[in-house]
Amino acid sequence: MVPRAGRPVIHTRGVISDASRPAAARPELRVSPLELFFDLVFVFTVTQLTDSLAHHLDPSGFARVLVMLAVIWWMYDAFIWLTNAMPPQTHPRRGLLLLGMAGFLVISLTVPHAFEGSGVAFGWAYVLVVAVHTGMFARAGVSRRAVARMGQLNLVNAALVVAGGYLQGTTELLLWTAAFALQFANPYLVDLPQFQLRSDHFVERHGLVMIIAFGESVIAIGVGIGDAHLTATLIAAAMLVLAVCVGLWWAYFGEDDDERAVHFMAGLDDARRNRLAVRLYNLGHYLLLLGVILLATGAKSAVAHPEEVLHTDTAGALAVGVALFLAANTAIRRTIGLSPLLPRLVGAAAVLALGLPLGTRVSALAELAGTVALLAVVLGFEELRARRPAAQRARAVPVD
Structure with missing residues (x-):
């Protein structure tokens, strides 16, 4: 995960970043x-x-x-x-x-x-x-x-x-x-x-840890279903849990967000890079992991009984897990200069406000569907917002 060729050289307080060195002079650490x-x-x-x-x-x-x-x-x-x-x-x-x-x-x-x-x-x-x-x-x-x-x-x-x-x-x-x-x-x-600290290896390794954590939510699908007879409703619940995991995966990696994190970290001097590494990759990822554990806990019960209403604690675990992940992810993105931020915070609040009553008053399937819909709206809005300036720039280029 070394910054790709063609990216600008970063100078921070007189320190030339690792990202600015030629690839031949800086062997990749995988x-x-x-x-x-x-x-x-x-x-x-x-x-x-x-x-x-x-x-x-x-x-x-x-x-x-x-x-x-x-x-x-x-x-x-x-x-x-x-x-x-x-x-x-x-x-x-x-x-x-x-x-x-x-x-x-x-x-x-x-x-x-x-x-x-x-x-x-x-x-x-x-x-x-x-x-x-x-x-x-x-x-x-x-x-x-x-x-x-x-x-x-x-x-x-x-x-x-x-x-x-x-x-x-x-x-x-x-x-x-x-x-x-x-x-x-x-x-x-x-x-x-x-x-x-080598930024390329450090960011890549934490990204792999998060993929492993997402895998736990996928495992929760199988554990929740157990040996039950597979029905259309169970399949729908399983697909919705998978869709939530995909949404959180996109929130974490997005448009090469991990590569952008490498570039940002490499542009700092050792003292600032290491302090930031503790904040973002120890404390910040602790919150991300906790969010995934809460999600997986709620997902087990939601998949096991998709047509039934959930207990408040189970519905809360699912909603709080997704909201906590989005909030922690937003804080991390803000620190390394990624945007937008507000849509994810609004999404986190909406998951808490709407997901919990859907799970406790309608059904587990309704909470899962509502969560997927909210993630789709938030991430879709971000994608459209990111593409709009690019399209406007393309229209502004004169044609010979």
């Missing part, structure tokens, strides 16, 4: 097959979190999923930074990355009962993940002092997670919430400019 394999564990993590929320769709269950996703995503995203700094091109690196993958698999396995006894295994697997990450980063050519500071802070997080696993219940939730809160402070306590 996502490796092992990283894609590593991401398969995250598919399972998202599935486990969705299943946990579906079985405990109440404030307590939602709070637990909020915290578990935050704690897991923090270190998972840290491994994206790691492979950006040192691609897994040697056997020792690959072996250590597979060890980290095993740690994430154990974490995923413990998700359903993390607050009922499995939190101990979650915590110690988390310690393993932190140790592998810190040890590998120490060999990545980054300042040892910066890596040591980062490792210490991540170990404090891990200690809070381990302690919570032993104590369980409300105390566990409080300690894991404290670990979540510490994550907001970590970027300000670490010397971020020491970590040189």
